[in-house]
Amino acid sequence: MSTRHHLAALLLALAGTVDASPLLNSTTVQSGPVDEREQAAVFGIVHTNAGLFTDTFNFATAINSGSVSASLGTLGFTKSTDIDFISATLNGRAFDVLKFDLATVLESSEAAWFSDSLVGPFELIVTGRAGQGLADGALISASYAGTFNLVNDVPEPSGLALALAGLCVVAMARRRRPG
Numbered sequence: 001m002s003t004r005h006h007l008a009a010l011l012l013a014l015a016g017t018v019d020a021s022p023l024l025n026s027t028t029v030q031s032g033p034v035d036e037r038e039q040a041a042v043f044g045i046v047h048t049n050a051g052l053f054t055d056t057f058n059f060a061t062a063i064n065s066g067s068v069s070a071s072l073g074t075l076g077f078t079k080s081t082d083i084d085f086i087s088a089t090l091n092g093r094a095f096d097v098l099k100f101d102l103a104t105v106l107e108s109s110e111a112a113w114f115s116d117s118l119v120g121p122f123e124l125i126v127t128g129r130a131g132q133g134l135a136d137g138a139l140i141s142a143s144y145a146g147t148f149n150l151v152n153d154v155p156e157p158s159g160l161a162l163a164l165a166g167l168c169v170v171a172m173a174r175r176r177r178p179g
Contacts, residue, residue, distance in 0.1 A: 023053040023130075029148065031061045037152040039063050044145030047083070050131025050138040059122040059148050066152040069115045070095070072126065074144035076108040079133045083142045086127045088112045091119075108132065110144075117153065124148070 031041040039061045047053055070090055076082030088095035093116055100109040124146075131140040 023047065023049065023051060024056075025053065026056040026058070028058045028060055031059055031148060031150065033062065034149075037063070037066075039150045041148045042145065043148065044143060046141060046143040047130035048140060049136075050080075050129075050134040050140050050142075051136035052129055053127065055126045057124040057126070057146075057148075059120075059124070059150075061120060061122065061150055063120075063150055063152045065119040066117065066150050067115070068118045068122065068148070068150050070113065070124065070146060070148045072110075072112040072144055072146040074108065074110050074142075076132075076142060080131055080138075080140040081142050082108040082130070082132045083110065083144050084108060084129045084132050085110050085112055085144075086129065088114070088124065088126045090114050090116075090124045091122060093118070122148070122150070 025045060027043070027045070029041045029043045031039040034040050041059060043057055045055055068090065072085065072088055072095065074083040074085070084099075085097050088097065093114070095112040095114045097110065097112040100111070126144075130142040131138055134140065
């Protein structure tokens with residue numbers, strides 16, 4: 001075998017290795033203010049090659065802690081638009097994943113949701129398979145989208161001041177009561 005044939009065989013072997021390894025994506029998602037206590041973001045991704053994937057979404061927020069609710073969803077009408085979630089975690093905590101069995105209408109329909117109090121930074125890791133039943137590397141157009149909502153659990157300073165003033169009034173009234 002010539003050197004050129006060895007090089008071609010090596011390149012083909014490497015190409016097979018690349019196709020078999022999971023696709024890794026990392027994205028920073030900027031959240032926007034809903035009001036002074038709440039941040040929200042919408043995100044999504046399109047996979048153009050069948051196979052395993054791991055997508056990481058880092059949420060940039062102005063609030064660093066609070067109640068987080070997040071969701072994921074996908075609809076696949078054919079194998080080339082199918083996404084199957086294997087897992088989804090936000091800061092290491094698992095999403096609940098539900099697969100709908102609509103085989104007569106859809107290839108796959110899945111939803112995932114999360115709700116808990118967390119401290120940032122906020123990192124969502126989604127693993128799955130795009131193009132279920134197709135050869136790794138096959139051209140597809142499979143996508144999913146999601147939402148991220150963060151509400152600061154700490155009351156605003158003006159709310160705390162009002163509560164403190166109310167407690168002071170109650171304390172003064174108790175003090176003045178005879179007996």
